[in-house]
Amino acid sequence: MTSSRLRSILAGTQTSSALLSLAALPMAVIFVLVIAMFWVSVQKGALGTPSAIYTLANYYEVFADPFIVGVAVNTLIFTITATMVALLFGLPVAWLVERTTLPGKTLLYAIMTLGLLIPGIYTAMGWTLIAHPRIGFLNRWLVDLFNLDQGPINIATPIGMGFVQGLSLAALAFILTSQMFRAMNPSLEEAARVHGMGFAKIIRRITLPLAWPGILAAVIYIFTIGIATFDIPAILGLGNRVYLLSTFIYLKVHPQGAGLPEYGITGVVGALMIVVAGLLTLWYSQVLRQGHRFEVVTGKGYKPTLIPLGHWSLAAWAFILLYALFSKLLPLLLIAYAATTPYFVPPSMEAFKHLSLTHFYSMDWELVLRGLKNTAILVAVVPLAVLLLAFALSWLIVRSRSRLRYLLEFAAFLPQALPEVILAIGALLLALFVIGTSIPLYGSVWIIAIVYTVARLAFATRALNGSLLQIHRELEEAAFVSGLSTARTAWRILFPLIRPTLFSVWIWTALLVYRELTAAVFLAVHDNITLPAVIWSYWFSGSINKASAVTLLMTLVLAPLIFVAWWFGRRSQVSVN
Amino acid sequence: MISIRHLHKRFTVSDGVVAAIKSLDLEIAEGELFVIVGASGSGKTTLLRCIAGLEVPDGGEVRIDGRIVSSDTPPTWIPPQQRKLGMVFQSYAVWPHLTVSQNIALPLAEGLQRIAKNEVANRVKEVLRLVQLEEQADRPATLLSGGQQQRVALARAIAVSSRLLLMDEPLSNLDARLREDVRGRIRELAKQLGSTVLYVTHDQVEAMAIADKIALMQAGELLQVGTPAQIYHQPNSSDVADFFGSVNWLDGEIVAAGVADSPIGRLQVESSAKSGDKVRLGFRPENLRAVDGATQTNGFDGKLVSTTFLGDQFTYCAEANGRQLLGKNRSLPEQRDGIIRFAIDAADIMVFPRRET
Ligand SMILES: Nc1ncnc2c1ncn2[C@@H]1O[C@H](COP(=O)(O)OP(=O)(O)OP(=O)(O)O)[C@@H](O)[C@H]1O
Numbered sequence: 001m002t003s004s005r006l007r008s009i010l011a012g013t014q015t016s017s018a019l020l021s022l023a024a025l026p027m028a029v030i031f032v033l034v035i036a037m038f039w040v041s042v043q044k045g046a047l048g049t050p051s052a053i054y055t056l057a058n059y060y061e062v063f064a065d066p067f068i069v070g071v072a073v074n075t076l077i078f079t080i081t082a083t084m085v086a087l088l089f090g091l092p093v094a095w096l097v098e099r100t101t102l103p104g105k106t107l108l109y110a111i112m113t114l115g116l117l118i119p120g121i122y123t124a125m126g127w128t129l130i131a132h133p134r135i136g137f138l139n140r141w142l143v144d145l146f147n148l149d150q151g152p153i154n155i156a157t158p159i160g161m162g163f164v165q166g167l168s169l170a171a172l173a174f175i176l177t178s179q180m181f182r183a184m185n186p187s188l189e190e191a192a193r194v195h196g197m198g199f200a201k202i203i204r205r206i207t208l209p210l211a212w213p214g215i216l217a218a219v220i221y222i223f224t225i226g227i228a229t230f231d232i233p234a235i236l237g238l239g240n241r242v243y244l245l246s247t248f249i250y251l252k253v254h255p256q257g258a259g260l261p262e263y264g265i266t267g268v269v270g271a272l273m274i275v276v277a278g279l280l281t282l283w284y285s286q287v288l289r290q291g292h293r294f295e296v297v298t299g300k301g302y303k304p305t306l307i308p309l310g311h312w313s314l315a316a317w318a319f320i321l322l323y324a325l326f327s328k329l330l331p332l333l334l335i336a337y338a339a340t341t342p343y344f345v346p347p348s349m350e351a352f353k354h355l356s357l358t359h360f361y362s363m364d365w366e367l368v369l370r371g372l373k374n375t376a377i378l379v380a381v382v383p384l385a386v387l388l389l390a391f392a393l394s395w396l397i398v399r400s401r402s403r404l405r406y407l408l409e410f411a412a413f414l415p416q417a418l419p420e421v422i423l424a425i426g427a428l429l430l431a432l433f434v435i436g437t438s439i440p441l442y443g444s445v446w447i448i449a450i451v452y453t454v455a456r457l458a459f460a461t462r463a464l465n466g467s468l469l470q471i472h473r474e475l476e477e478a479a480f481v482s483g484l485s486t487a488r489t490a491w492r493i494l495f496p497l498i499r500p501t502l503f504s505v506w507i508w509t510a511l512l513v514y515r516e517l518t519a520a521v522f523l524a525v526h527d528n529i530t531l532p533a534v535i536w537s538y539w540f541s542g543s544i545n546k547a548s549a550v551t552l553l554m555t556l557v558l559a560p561l562i563f564v565a566w567w568f569g570r571r572s573q574v575s576v577n
Numbered sequence: 578m579i580s581i582r583h584l585h586k587r588f589t590v591s592d593g594v595v596a597a598i599k600s601l602d603l604e605i606a607e608g609e610l611f612v613i614v615g616a617s618g619s620g621k622t623t624l625l626r627c628i629a630g631l632e633v634p635d636g637g638e639v640r641i642d643g644r645i646v647s648s649d650t651p652p653t654w655i656p657p658q659q660r661k662l663g664m665v666f667q668s669y670a671v672w673p674h675l676t677v678s679q680n681i682a683l684p685l686a687e688g689l690q691r692i693a694k695n696e697v698a699n700r701v702k703e704v705l706r707l708v709q710l711e712e713q714a715d716r717p718a719t720l721l722s723g724g725q726q727q728r729v730a731l732a733r734a735i736a737v738s739s740r741l742l743l744m745d746e747p748l749s750n751l752d753a754r755l756r757e758d759v760r761g762r763i764r765e766l767a768k769q770l771g772s773t774v775l776y777v778t779h780d781q782v783e784a785m786a787i788a789d790k791i792a793l794m795q796a797g798e799l800l801q802v803g804t805p806a807q808i809y810h811q812p813n814s815s816d817v818a819d820f821f822g823s824v825n826w827l828d829g830e831i832v833a834a835g836v837a838d839s840p841i842g843r844l845q846v847e848s849s850a851k852s853g854d855k856v857r858l859g860f861r862p863e864n865l866r867a868v869d870g871a872t873q874t875n876g877f878d879g880k881l882v883s884t885t886f887l888g889d890q891f892t893y894c895a896e897a898n899g900r901q902l903l904g905k906n907r908s909l910p911e912q913r914d915g916i917i918r919f920a921i922d923a924a925d926i927m928v929f930p931r932r933e934t
């Protein structure tokens with residue numbers, strides 16, 4: 001029997017062995033990255049060499065340092081604020097879309113989902129220009145108006161940064177919770193209405209309790225992202241010496257002035273973040289599973305009765321436009337303004353007279369073009385790699401019968417648990433101390449490509465899973481039996497059927513890669529700088545106007561692509577989270 | 578053509594293991610139209626999939642045309658592409674992004690054979706005529722009705738004209754008239770081409786109508802294999818007898834060689850059961866005959882309880898000695914003073930050992 005068992009496993013994987021090795025590749029990368037992190041965290045001395053000393057001293061150092069404890073507290077305040085703000089905007093809008101007669105839902109969908117594509121750094125840069133204590137125009141106006149000594153609003157605090165992060169995450173909160181509202185059975189609410197309960201009471205006693213698992217899941221998900229997010233805290237906080245864990249480890253890796261990088265400390269903080277993110281993800285999946293208990297299966301084409309809004313529609317749209325103004329419009333306008341003013345002064349009629357393109361002439365075009373070249377390489381390579389790997393993973397998860405598929409499903413979920421900061425630092429430590437000079441990965445664009453690919457895998461795999469699940473396995477089997485080879489079957493049967501999803505995943509990945517900052521900032525040295533990293537280096541060195549000018553250029557390229565993404569996304573109905 | 582030995586297939590499901598096929602042996606001769614019948618979930622589809630190479634068996638050996646296509650000792654596995662067969666899937670598996678004729682042409686043009694273009698067009702036209710879908714040739718396959726899609730699947734399988742055709746309930750979605758028509762054509766075509774057909778259905782009438790041989794499948798095993806007549810007249814178990822039409826069952830006991838006691842009296846039977854054996858006696862409704870004379874062997878008196886007119890015949894329910902019996906005849910039995918004299922031929926009585934429960 002053992003021999004037949006063995007044979008059946010062999011036979012079953014014969015066609016998929018190629019796919020299996022593809023699927024194993026990113027898993028191996030993640031595994032190695034995580035190991036590298038822990039490995040570096042227990043070393044002192046010359047890391048990665050035989051003379052390194054293995055010790056827990058780095059851990060003692062971290063826990064004994066009151067500064068680091070303060071940073072952790074900042075991170076907590078930041079993350080809680082961000083989560084609350086994200087839900088404050090995301091949850092009501094989701095409810096409005098799914099449960100009321102609000103007019104203009106298509107537009108609303110476009111605003112919210114495309115919000116995911118507007119980079120967080122834009123919002124952060126914009127809000128620096130709005131509410132920075134020194135240069136923020138709002139503060140300058142208030143100072144002038146009330147004769148104050150300094151600006152009353154400080155965006156560069158954990159709470160202020162959390163607010164901006166929350167604006168950026170509200171789009172995600174919207175998508176997560178609107179799915180929940182869609183899965184919730186409205187007949188339970190209707191039953192309550194029939195039994196004479198009022199609107200407020202139904203919301204409080206029926207809707208919210210039913211929605212609670214979904215909301216909690218969204219909270220955990222957003223919290224997990226928030227706790228390790230880098231770009232917004234870096235733009236807003238680093239220049240003002242307000243640190244979160246993610247920006248703190250950035251400083252440990254790229255110390256300012258004469259300091260030396262402290263990789264051991266970085267390793268410890270990274271390892272702790274892995275543990276926290278892992279636990280949160282575990283909790284998330286637990287809550288998600290429980291949430292499914294409340295989903296009452298309803299017939300196809302079931303439409304809940306929508307709550308008529310009447311005049312409240314105006315208030316609802318005012319709320320939505322306020323959000324759009326805060327999170328997208330105002331920041332982008334400010335960036336455009338900063339890009340075209342010689343030096344940043346609060347907007348005024350006087351200032352508008354001096355608008356010019358001077359920053360576009362004076363920016364370091366060699367640098368910008370280098371960034372553009374690398375970004376172009378990444379946009380060309382990463383989405384294709386992601387598609388290939390995600391397809392291999394997804395096909396095995398959905399189609400194979402082997403028990404391996406549970407492992408793969410878990411593995412495909414891993415990148416979601418591991419924030420980009422962690423992946424980036426893991427890759428950095430790996431390149432510096434494990435691989436060393438044998439493969440010249442450090443400083444090349446390929447190390448960035450690897451991290452991006454791994455980071456985007458969870459989303460792509462999930463989208464493809466959904467799409468493959470809808471295609472009956474016998475459609476492929478009919479082709480096999482007809483004598484079509486595996487490759488030909490994929491080409492003639494499978495790909496045409498999932499083409500909309502493939503395209504959607506491709507364009508979303510391309511856009512996210514185009515705007516991605518975190519990993520690039522950690523890994524960019526000179527040759528491999530990306531366009532967002534160019535913005536970052538201008539910004540961090542105080543050239544706010546040049547940073548804005550590059551941002552404006554990037555946006556001009558981004559806008560038509562976003563439109564394409566929206567157009568095709570609309571047709572293929574891919575959920576974006 | 579097909580030779581299967583000790584085939585095993587298990588599925589692991591959330592709450593344990595399902596044995597879908599249990600040590601199954603099967604021989605199908607060249608050119609035979611072999612029908613497998615069985616209740617839902619008995620493993621018919623799984624068997625077909627094992628033969629097609631879509632399922633990896635857990636044990637046993639499958640040969641097609643003398644060639645071992647899967648075996649555990651020595652480990653052998655031939656992928657479905659190289660098994661050179663045609664298959665009609667229970668779910669049709671019509672490719673939704675292609676038109677009807679593209680569905681049929683794809684295996685011809687890009688399968689193992691790689692047939693030339695004009696030849697493909699001819700072949701497509703030919704099979705479309707066969708399944709009466711010429712007019713729908715250029716329609717997207719998804720715009721067809723269920724029955725039409727089923728015929729596309731059938732046409733696709735026939736078009737490759739392989740020597741072995743596997744059909745999983747190929748007519749389940751057609752109306753009665755069309756079903757009879759198409760099933761006649763399938764049989765005709767198979768005989769003309771000399772193809773071997775393995776045909777799965779759960780309709781015993783359909784099975785009887787087209788089969789050279791029938792196998793009854795139950796819970797992953799074949800209960801009996803034989804010609805339609807053998808299966809009908811000489812079932813080897815009460816389960817088989819029950820599956821192919823209704824049976825009047827009586828509990829009895831053998832009292833002497835060829836004689837059994839039953840609730841409706843002492844009956845002559847053709848059986849080798851020994852005296853004292855507890856048995857189950859059964860006969861089919863059409864074998865319950867109304868007779869004149871009182872001295873018939875296996876004669877007994879009964880009363881009519883109810884009748885149903887079916888157009889070409891009657892079924893009726895009679896009572897004899899407190900037992901209800903089902904009868905079937907072209908005319909209603911004649912009564913004398915409310916009493917009918919019935920008789921059953923000894924050869925028509927099936928005798929099976931009775932398992933005490
Ligand atoms: N992929 C699978 N995974 C788990 N169990 C399966 C799978 N395929 C079949 N089974 C189980 O194996 C048994 C046989 O199934 P099979 O589909 O062969 O039955 P069938 O005779 O074709 O039934 P029907 O007439 O309804 O088509 C059933 O109990 C079924 O639940």
Ligand SMILES: [Mg+2]
Pocket residue numbers: 621622623667745
């Ligand atoms: Mg079946």
